Amino acid sequence: MSNVLVLVDHTGGTVRKTTAELLTIARRLGEPVAVYIGEGVQDALPALGQYGATKVIALTDPELTQYLVAPKAEALQQVAAKLEPAAILISSSAEGKEIAARLAVKLDSGLITDAVDVQEGPVTTQSVFAGNYTVQAKVTHGTPIITVKPNAATPEAAETSPEVEEFDVTISDAAKTARITDSKPREATGRPELTEAAIIVSGGRGTGGDFGPVEAFADSLGAAVGASRAAVDSGWYPHAYQVGQTGKTVSPQLYVAAGISGAIQHRAGMQTSKTIVAINKDEEAPIFELVDFGVVGDLHKVLPTATEEVTKRKS
Numbered sequence: 001m002s003n004v005l006v007l008v009d010h011t012g013g014t015v016r017k018t019t020a021e022l023l024t025i026a027r028r029l030g031e032p033v034a035v036y037i038g039e040g041v042q043d044a045l046p047a048l049g050q051y052g053a054t055k056v057i058a059l060t061d062p063e064l065t066q067y068l069v070a071p072k073a074e075a076l077q078q079v080a081a082k083l084e085p086a087a088i089l090i091s092s093s094a095e096g097k098e099i100a101a102r103l104a105v106k107l108d109s110g111l112i113t114d115a116v117d118v119q120e121g122p123v124t125t126q127s128v129f130a131g132n133y134t135v136q137a138k139v140t141h142g143t144p145i146i147t148v149k150p151n152a153a154t155p156e157a158a159e160t161s162p163e164v165e166e167f168d169v170t171i172s173d174a175a176k177t178a179r180i181t182d183s184k185p186r187e188a189t190g191r192p193e194l195t196e197a198a199i200i201v202s203g204g205r206g207t208g209g210d211f212g213p214v215e216a217f218a219d220s221l222g223a224a225v226g227a228s229r230a231a232v233d234s235g236w237y238p239h240a241y242q243v244g245q246t247g248k249t250v251s252p253q254l255y256v257a258a259g260i261s262g263a264i265q266h267r268a269g270m271q272t273s274k275t276i277v278a279i280n281k282d283e284e285a286p287i288f289e290l291v292d293f294g295v296v297g298d299l300h301k302v303l304p305t306a307t308e309e310v311t312k313r314k315s
């Protein structure tokens, strides 16, 4: 069976959920080989094995993580030259997409970004024009390089015991032009990362600036919190949590929009969510055109009632 490379997304050995999704997808296409860049590969092994990595290629040269993405793209090029994979899967993060683009040039290969599904072939599905069209595509030249959006697959356990293979890379001076001078982890909120979360509860102008009920409902569900631009521009929630055209693109299993009208720029960031629920006091609000479930009502009453109900059922 041909190898399918999966670039591991991790923070110091803690593997992100998107990698479990990529490994699950890779199993449809061939033999998943995880490519791990940086320190902490031993910490990552159980998670990589749990989702079916048959081998882990470890790239530990410190220069790979001291610079912005160029050295990582070079390293992946060298791994691909040796393993001749049938496809390369990378998460659709800002960094992932930049690595993928550089890699595609280096390998003279086709690149498909932001796939919401990948099946045998590999044939990808993308959701384009703010979710109004679904496109199926296939790379026709070189090694298919595909960036995959979070929540494109439900991680399926496979329980393998991957061996680790150290891989030496040569990094050119041309790739060492932008050194990282400082990096800080995002402030810990105890909630899942917005773009990875399976459930998101977002608040808009309708919150009137009080995100308390939104956060409480999110916490009852173990969800991330998002915000519309109107809420962010009003200074009610940080920009890092904005969903939409000029914010984050999310695709959770469940998206709850509270006090959000459903402007096209907001939809652009969330309409590939699997199930959409809106709470809005205006029954004519455009958001109701795309929801699976709609509640016409005041979010300050609906959300606390829903939070209480979820909490009661959980206990």
Ligand SMILES: Cc1cc2nc3c(=O)[nH]c(=O)nc-3n(C[C@H](O)[C@H](O)[C@H](O)COP(=O)(O)OP(=O)(O)OC[C@H]3O[C@@H](n4cnc5c(N)ncnc54)[C@H](O)[C@@H]3O)c2cc1C
Pocket: 203, 204, 205, 206, 207, 227, 228, 229, 230, 231, 242, 243, 244, 245, 246, 247, 248, 258, 259, 260, 261, 262, 263, 264, 265, 266, 269, 279, 280, 281, 282, 285, 297, 298, 299, 300
């Ligand atoms: C170039 C450009 C880029 C943009 N990018 C983004 C983006 O990335 N993300 C984004 O979100 N927007 C973006 N916008 C802004 C977008 O056009 C809308 O202005 C914005 O999404 C509106 O936010 P909102 O739905 O919270 O506010 P509003 O449109 O004001 O809607 C508020 C809603 O809350 C309801 N409501 C009020 N009180 C209650 C209550 N007590 N209970 C329940 N419902 C209530 C109202 O009925 C209304 O439907 C962009 C605009 C431009 C021009």
